[in-house]
Amino acid sequence: MEQARQNFSLNRSRFKTNGDLLWGMQFLSEKKFEQKIPRVRVEDAEKITYKDAKTAMRRGILYLAALQAKDGHWPAENSGIMILNSPFFICLYITGHLEEIFTLEHRKESLRYMYNHQNIDGGWGIDIESDSCMLSTVLSYICLRILGVEPEQGSTCAMARKWILDHGGATYTPLFGKVWLSVLGVYDWSGCKSIPP
Structure with a gap:
């Protein structure tokens, strides 16, 4: 294995x-x-x-x-979009349930997944085959930090941080990213466009 x-x-x-x-x-x-x-x-x-x-x-x-599983379906990975895990980690973190839900083994495998799909330039694409973009890179960087990776620890976090800074900073992320930054309290809600109900 x-x-x-x-x-x-x-x-x-x-x-x-x-x-x-x-x-x-x-x-x-x-x-x-x-x-x-x-x-x-x-x-x-x-x-x-x-x-x-x-x-x-x-x-x-x-x-x-x-x-084939007992219920008739074929389980399979969904290794496409890199931004799907981020809201999950952020919600667990802000509600204080990260430690209780995610064992060390879960963290290790989540980090391995992120490390394996980081692009050579330090960022992440919207999906595992895309060029790096601000949204995926900012959300992946947040996940690294939430999962305990220090900003300068190893090349992954440092490379992601450098990619973000080299491309204008986290404020260049689209609305979806800004909302999650605001939920975390690191970006002012006034910087988010209104979202109609």
Whole structure:
């Protein structure tokens, strides 16, 4: 498991999504899945027979059936938008429930997720494949701080802070970011545009 984590971290600039690798390993292990249908290998220019196609299809169906949850759905990660976790962390923090809800292991994995999806320039994109933007970078930086990462600790937090400052500062975040900054009390509500009900 740790080897899979390290492999993802090392290749994070080539493969942005984790493909549910760890979840799949755990799920298959819990179900004691063992693939008994042999793999079909087809060489270049080799004719694919009906039998080969049927065997490959049966192998795939058996594998997908093993990944299906008891209620019929296939659990999967939602590794798209980077700003979805931030309001959750902020709400837990301001209500004083962060310590009670998030164990050290939860924090470690949340930080690992953020570290793995930080762009080389120090920021985060609106989703895991986008260029860095102010909104995602500000909210991710806030999460790092809420989760206990010091501003100068390690390169991740320092790089994010530098990206924010180099691009004009946190006040350049759009309204959604300004609202969360105001909720935290670090930005005046008068700087937020009115939001109609």
